[in-house]
Amino acid sequence: MSAASPQAMKLADYRQPDFLIPELYLEFELHETQTLVTAVSKVSRQGEHNQPLVLDGEKLELVQIQIDGHNVPAKDDDKGISIDNVPNEFELRVVTRIDPKNNTSLEGLYKSGQAFCTQCEAEGFRKITYFLDRPDVMAKYKVKITADKQAYPHLLSNGNKVDQGDLADGRHWVLWEDPFFKPCYLFALVAGDFDLLEDLFTTASGRQVALQLFVDKGNLGRAGHAMDSLKKAMLWDEQRYGLEYDLDIYMIVAVDFFNMGAMENKGLNVFNSKFVLADPASATDEDFFNIESVIAHEYFHNWTGNRITCRDWFQLSLKEGLTVFRDQQFSADMADPAIVRIKQVQVIREHQFAEDAGPMAHPIRPDEVMEMNNFYSVTVYDKGAEVIRMLHTLLGEEGFRRGMDLYVSRHDGQAVTCDDFVQAMQDANSTDLSLFRRWYSQSGTPTVKIQETYHEESGEYSIELSQYTAPTADQKDKLPLHLPIAIELIDGKGGQQQVLSLTRESESFNLGYFSQKPTLGVLAGFSAPVKITFSHDNEALLQIALNGQDDFLRWDACQQLLSEAIHQAAGQPGLGLPDILSKLFAGILLLAEQRPALVAEMLALPSFETLAQQRSQIDVDALLSARKQLKKQLAVAFQTPLKDLVTGALADTYRYEQEQVQSRRIKAVSLTYLAELADTEQLLQTAYQHSDNMSDTLAVLKACQEANHALFVPLMQEFEAHWSNDSLVMDKWFALHGSRQHRDSIATLELLSGHAMYSINNPNKVRALIGSFAFYNTAGFHAADGSGYRFVADYLLKLDAVNPQVASRLITPMLGFTHLDNARQDLIVKQLARLLNHKSLSRDLFEKVTKALHLAASTDKALS
Ligand code: B3K
Ligand code: ZN
Numbered sequence: 001m002s003a004a005s006p007q008a009m010k011l012a013d014y015r016q017p018d019f020l021i022p023e024l025y026l027e028f029e030l031h032e033t034q035t036l037v038t039a040v041s042k043v044s045r046q047g048e049h050n051q052p053l054v055l056d057g058e059k060l061e062l063v064q065i066q067i068d069g070h071n072v073p074a075k076d077d078d079k080g081i082s083i084d085n086v087p088n089e090f091e092l093r094v095v096t097r098i099d100p101k102n103n104t105s106l107e108g109l110y111k112s113g114q115a116f117c118t119q120c121e122a123e124g125f126r127k128i129t130y131f132l133d134r135p136d137v138m139a140k141y142k143v144k145i146t147a148d149k150q151a152y153p154h155l156l157s158n159g160n161k162v163d164q165g166d167l168a169d170g171r172h173w174v175l176w177e178d179p180f181f182k183p184c185y186l187f188a189l190v191a192g193d194f195d196l197l198e199d200l201f202t203t204a205s206g207r208q209v210a211l212q213l214f215v216d217k218g219n220l221g222r223a224g225h226a227m228d229s230l231k232k233a234m235l236w237d238e239q240r241y242g243l244e245y246d247l248d249i250y251m252i253v254a255v256d257f258f259n260m261g262a263m264e265n266k267g268l269n270v271f272n273s274k275f276v277l278a279d280p281a282s283a284t285d286e287d288f289f290n291i292e293s294v295i296a297h298e299y300f301h302n303w304t305g306n307r308i309t310c311r312d313w314f315q316l317s318l319k320e321g322l323t324v325f326r327d328q329q330f331s332a333d334m335a336d337p338a339i340v341r342i343k344q345v346q347v348i349r350e351h352q353f354a355e356d357a358g359p360m361a362h363p364i365r366p367d368e369v370m371e372m373n374n375f376y377s378v379t380v381y382d383k384g385a386e387v388i389r390m391l392h393t394l395l396g397e398e399g400f401r402r403g404m405d406l407y408v409s410r411h412d413g414q415a416v417t418c419d420d421f422v423q424a425m426q427d428a429n430s431t432d433l434s435l436f437r438r439w440y441s442q443s444g445t446p447t448v449k450i451q452e453t454y455h456e457e458s459g460e461y462s463i464e465l466s467q468y469t470a471p472t473a474d475q476k477d478k479l480p481l482h483l484p485i486a487i488e489l490i491d492g493k494g495g496q497q498q499v500l501s502l503t504r505e506s507e508s509f510n511l512g513y514f515s516q517k518p519t520l521g522v523l524a525g526f527s528a529p530v531k532i533t534f535s536h537d538n539e540a541l542l543q544i545a546l547n548g549q550d551d552f553l554r555w556d557a558c559q560q561l562l563s564e565a566i567h568q569a570a571g572q573p574g575l576g577l578p579d580i581l582s583k584l585f586a587g588i589l590l591l592a593e594q595r596p597a598l599v600a601e602m603l604a605l606p607s608f609e610t611l612a613q614q615r616s617q618i619d620v621d622a623l624l625s626a627r628k629q630l631k632k633q634l635a636v637a638f639q640t641p642l643k644d645l646v647t648g649a650l651a652d653t654y655r656y657e658q659e660q661v662q663s664r665r666i667k668a669v670s671l672t673y674l675a676e677l678a679d680t681e682q683l684l685q686t687a688y689q690h691s692d693n694m695s696d697t698l699a700v701l702k703a704c705q706e707a708n709h710a711l712f713v714p715l716m717q718e719f720e721a722h723w724s725n726d727s728l729v730m731d732k733w734f735a736l737h738g739s740r741q742h743r744d745s746i747a748t749l750e751l752l753s754g755h756a757m758y759s760i761n762n763p764n765k766v767r768a769l770i771g772s773f774a775f776y777n778t779a780g781f782h783a784a785d786g787s788g789y790r791f792v793a794d795y796l797l798k799l800d801a802v803n804p805q806v807a808s809r810l811i812t813p814m815l816g817f818t819h820l821d822n823a824r825q826d827l828i829v830k831q832l833a834r835l836l837n838h839k840s841l842s843r844d845l846f847e848k849v850t851k852a853l854h855l856a857a858s859t860d861k862a863l864s
Contacts, residue, residue, distance in 0.1 A: 115192030321384020
C-alpha cells in the first residue's frame, strides 16, 4: 500500500450530487459465479454544469453500457466509470456480471450457505452495479429476480411483490416494487430455500401487516421469540413515538454468514442468525435479550434511518445514535431498566473510552473517513446514543417527543444532517442548543472534577464542577461542552435528585442548607459520557451503595470501591481483604432477595477492560493477579451466603421472563466466586448436570473457565459432544476456549482453527474464537513475549484477504496500546509495522494501522 495509498474523504468537501436517479429498474439473473445484473436508471442533471456522469463501481465486469439505447464509451478504473457529455435527462442501462459465490467480503451480493443475499450499507451497492452509491441519491425501485425454482423457491426484495411466473427451464421469477424512495444502501435481495414463520400485526390505524420470518430449514422452533419481539417493537413505536409501519409486508431473513448483527433494508431486514434464533436449550438469557433489542433496533430504523436518512456517511450517527437510543428506551421498558443501563455504561467505559484514548478517536460525526465501514464504531453508535440521551435529559420526555415529531414531519422522505436533527429539537422547544452541538464535532472523553464546600456554621452546601477534555489523536484543541450532571444528595431524610447543567469550564452550584454535610452521588443514571474525578471517602461510597436511590449510582459506588481495592492490591501484592469490602458485601448480600438483579451486578467485579481505562498506565500482570486475588478473598469470606444463593429455591421450567432471568443471574455471579474455592467441585458438577437451559449451563462453564477449575476441560468435552452439530451453540464453545487465560492459549487457537465447525469465512466463528482471544483473553493476548500480538497479526494477514471488514474489527485490541508499558507497546508497534509492510493490505486495515503507527510515533513510543 505505498504508491496508491487510499485517500481520506472530508466532510468539509461535501457537494450535492451532479445527477439524480429518481427511478431504478433492476434485473438479476441469479447464478452461483456468473450473476447478470441489468440496471436501468432514469438520470437527470442537477443544476447548470458540464460535469461527466461518474458512477461508483468495484469488482464488476462491465457487459454493456448504454444511454437512451446507444452504447457509450466509458472510462473505467477500479473505482468506477466516468461518461462525458451526457444529456440533461436520459435513460442509463448498465449490464454487469458478478461472482456471488466467491465474494467472501460479504458485501454486495454473496452466498451465505445455500442462499443468495446482499449487504449494501455503507458502500456495497457499487459491488452489484455501477451507480451513484451515496445516500442522498434516492430512487423508487422495481426489482425482477430470476433463479432456479427448486434451489431458490423464495425470491425476495424490498417493498411489495407485484408479479411472478415460471419459466420453461426450471427457473422462475418474481417482480418486487418498493413505493418509497430510498438510497441504494437500503436495497436488498435474498434468494433461497427457507422455513417460513408467518404472523400478522394490525397497526394503530387499522392496517394489516404481514410479518414473515425466514430461517434455515429445521429452525422454525427457534424463531418464535424473534417474531414476538418484532410485534412488541411495532407496538412500542406506535405508543411511544406515534410511528406506524408503512408497507403491507415486513420480512426478516436469518443467515449464517453476516458481517455484523443485522441490516435494516426497507421491508426486508437481513439478520445474522445469532440475533434471530433462540430456544431455552440453546440460547442464554443474554441471547434472548439481544434478539429483542436488535429486532427492535432494525425495526425502529424504518423511521429513523429509512424514511429519514443520512445526507452523507459523515452523518451516520443521525440514524445510528438515535436508533440505538430508541432501542435502549425499548429495552428499558421490556426488562429491568437499571440493569439495562448498567450494561450500556459498561460498553461506554470499556470500549468507547478506549476508542477515545487510541488512534481511531473521532467525534460522533467524523470529519474525515478513509473507509466508511471503520466508522460503524462504539463512538458513532453508543456515544451517539448518549448524546441523544443528554438531549432527552435536557428537554425532558415531552420536549424530546415534540422535537421528534417536528423532525419527522419536517424531514420525512429526505436525506438530512445531524444539524437538521438538533435544529428540529431546538425549534420544537424554543431553546438554544448551539453549545450542545459541540458534541457532534468534538472527540474525546471529558473529565469532570468535583469539589465540595460545606459551611459548618451556616449549613450551606455547594459544589464546584469543572470540565477538561484531554487532546485526542485526531484533535488537539478542546472546548467546554454542555454537560447535564445529574446528582443525588443523601442526608438523614433520604435522597433527592436534580440535574445541574454545566456549560462552562467551571461553575459553582449552591445546593441548599443542611444540618450535616450530605453525601453526594454524582452522575446519576450516567447522565453524561464522562469520567468523574471526586475523592469520595469509602464510607460515603458505602452509604451510596447501600442506601442510595439511583440504582446506577449504587452499582457505580460498588465498582469504585472494588476498583480501588484492586488497583491498591496491584501495587501491594498480598494485601488482605479490605474491611470496607467486607462491610459492602455483607450489606449487599442482605438485599439479594429483594433486588436480585441489582445485587448480581453489584457483586460482579469490574472487568479488566474497565480497570484498564481508569489509569493512564497499567501493569497488566499485576492488575490481573490483583483482581484474581480479590475474587478469591471475597469467595472465602462470603462462601456461605454465596452457596445459599446457588442452592436456593429450585427454578421453574425455563421461561424468558424477568424474575427468572434475575434469579439465574445472581446464581451465575455467585458461581464465579465459588469456583475459586477448593471444595466446590460437587456444587459445580450438580449445577451443570441439573441445568435444563443454556443460561445455567454456560454460567457453570464460565465460572470454571475464569477460575481455571479442573472441571473446565471435562465439561467442555461433554458440551462439545452434545452440541457438535449446532453451529450457533458451538460459537459459545469456541468463545470459552478463546477467552480462557491459560498458558497454552496459542496452541489451543491453532488447534481449534482447524476444527470441523470452524471457518475463517464465517465472521461468527472468527469473532467467537479469535475475537474473544484478542478482546478478552488478557493474559494470552498481552503475553510478555509478544506471542499474542504476533498470533493476532498473523491471523489478520490471512483474514484481511478474505474479509477486510471483519479483520478491521479484530484489530481493535491492538490499538489500545497507549496505557501499556513500553515493552508491550514496542511489541505491538512491531506487529503493526509488519502489517503495514504487507503489499495488498485492505483500505480498512490501512486506515487503522497508519493511524496507530502515527500515534505511537507522536507519543514517542515508536520503534526504538
Ligand atoms: N445499519 C447496519 C450496519 C451496517 C454496517 C456496515 N458496515 C446495522 C444497524 O446499525 O442497524
Ligand atoms: Zn442501526
